[in-house]
Amino acid sequence: MARGAAVEFFLLGPLEVRLHGKPAKLGGQKQRGLLAQLLLNADEVVPTARLIDELWGERPPPSAANSVHVYVSQLRKVFGDGRLATRQPGYLLDVGQDELDARRFERLLGEGRALRARGNATVARRLLGEALALWRGPPLADLRHEEFAQGEIARLEELRLAAVEERVEADLExxxxxxxxxxxxxxxxxxxxxxxxxxxxxxxxxxxxxxxxxxxxxxxxxxxxxxxxxxxxxxxxxxxxxxxxxxxxxxxxRSGDARTVQAAARARRAGLAIAVGALVLLAAGIATAALELTRGGRRITRLPANSVGVIDPRGDRIRAFVSIPGTAPSALAVGDGAIWVADTDGNSVSRIDRSTQVVRQTIPVGGGPAGLAVGGGGVWVANGLDGTVSRINATTNQVVQTIAVGNGPSAIAFGAGALWVANSADGTLSRIDPDTGHVTRTLPAAVGATGVAVGFRRDRHRERV
Structure with missing residues (x-):
């Protein structure tokens, strides 16, 4: 079948379509709902009557059939000719095996399960990690209240949990x-x-x-x-x-495997501090395609752009790296069993699993996230363009609170029982109570401030900002 531009379809998170890696505009909620139904029944004919029933329920408007035709026409403009075909009594969306993230996930899950059952836990762990890395959030998150999506959402959530169990089983083995x-x-x-x-x-x-x-x-x-x-x-x-x-x-x-895995875990933990520096430099534009790290004047290795490097502390090399979504990583923090990476262009924070070193989820936050901190029962994001701080619940991976602070928050730190936010545009420092999320005090600082830290004062035996 003739096709237009290369297309990728995404259901494991908000509904998304990418053309050559760039997000496509999918129209309003009804049009997105129609596309979701076609994807949930990819390579099968979906009757027009069924589409109308799922989109409008028992009382569709007289124009429903014409609206479906318009939505299909608009989607054809997105995908190119030949992919969305008219097949009586409805429509068929032609989707390749690896063009839909849900299909890739299920394939990798099946391969990982089979390998673990055959005793190859090492490769199984890698494949299961790749499967889980495809998830960007709850499946069909923007259509989660649509009746037609409920069964598939429940099925995919169950498969994701099963994949986690399989991956953990491989880790234990x-x-x-x-x-x-x-x-x-x-x-x-x-x-x-x-x-x-x-x-x-x-x-x-x-x-x-x-x-x-x-x-x-x-x-x-x-x-x-x-x-x-x-x-x-x-x-x-x-x-x-x-x-x-x-x-x-x-x-x-198996003691031998245990020593290997524990050594790798220690290397991951020891290497995170170096990854922080790499990420900050990358976000600052010092490197584009690669970042060269040095120690004592000697070249160690190169780190790909938009990634977090895992440094082997016993040798001069990057042992592994994690590619992260987005094009402008701006901050990194570690805590609550994960690595958190902010992306300024994508207005998001990605959660990296510390065990598998794969991205588990990408969470939308405010505009221009510039700083990250973990502590006080949450993950905190300073949104430089919004003048706000987002609070992420590390259990649900969702923003549960948005807090207005000063103008241009550029850095955030946790310590001394509070969150501290440097507001670079108006030269202030905001103190946030982590229990309530309220700004309890605003202190004068300096215009252009780009950092804040909480340290230990030896003479008074107390933390200071």
Missing amino acids: LGMGGDLVPELDELVRANALRERLRAQLMLALYRSGRQAEALDAYRQGRRILHEELGLDPGPALRELEQAILRQDPKLRG
Whole structure:
């Protein structure tokens, strides 16, 4: 079938279409809804009557059929000829296997599962990480209230959680433990009835020398299952509890793999400080295609543009890098089990999984995010063009509060029980109470200030800004 421009379709997040890597304009909510239905039934004929019913319900306007025709015509202008065809009694959208992110995700998930089942946890972990990196947020986030989308949203969310479980299983098979605890703790809180996740958390805690906490996680799960469903934990969870009580040597996993993974985890943690410097330089425009890092005057290696580098502290090289969405990374912070990267052009913050080193989600924030801080129960973003600070809930990966500060907030730091925001345009410093999100004080600073930090004052034994 003849096609126009190269097209990519995205459902794992807000509905999006990219032409040669650039977002396309998709029109209003009804037109986007029609496109979503065609994508959910890609390569199949979707009857016009069904499209009308899903878009307008039981009482469509007399012009509904003509509106569908107009929407199709507009979408054809976006995609080019031959991709969106008229097929009685409706329309068919021709989508290649790797042109739709949901299809790529399911393919990678299937391959990762099969490899892990065959004992190749290393490659399985990589493929499952690639699958999860395709997610940009909740599926069909901008159409989440549409009735036609509910079934597919639930199916995709279930598959995503299954992919996380498979990836964690591969991590555990490779000997990981303590590094998984923050992520698993968050997942179990959000999915308290999911026994496989709870078992993975128990094992990770046990391997990190926290046997009492592992058993407490079991007791919490047993209580929740009994109170909410009137059930006892399943056989697998009960057997794991008994294995922990008798300190079964099999729970330690493969020691050789464990040493390898733990060494890699230590290298990741030690390398993050260097990645911060690389990212700031990149955002400042000092490098475009690549960034050269030096230590003691010697070249170490090169880091691709728009990426976070993972430095091996035992050698002069970048061991790995994570490509990040957007073209203008501006700030980086670490906390709440993740790495957070702001992008000025995209007005977004990306969350990188510390275990897999893949982007888990990209979160829309305010205009021109210029600074990041983690602490006080949230991830905080200074939006330089809006005069605001966005508060991200690290559990839901959503902005839960927007706080007005001064003019041109350019930097933010957490310490001394508060958030501190440097406002470069009006030369002020805003103090935010992290519990309420209210600005409690505005102090004079300096026009053009681009940084703020909280340090330890030795003579008074207290933190100072």
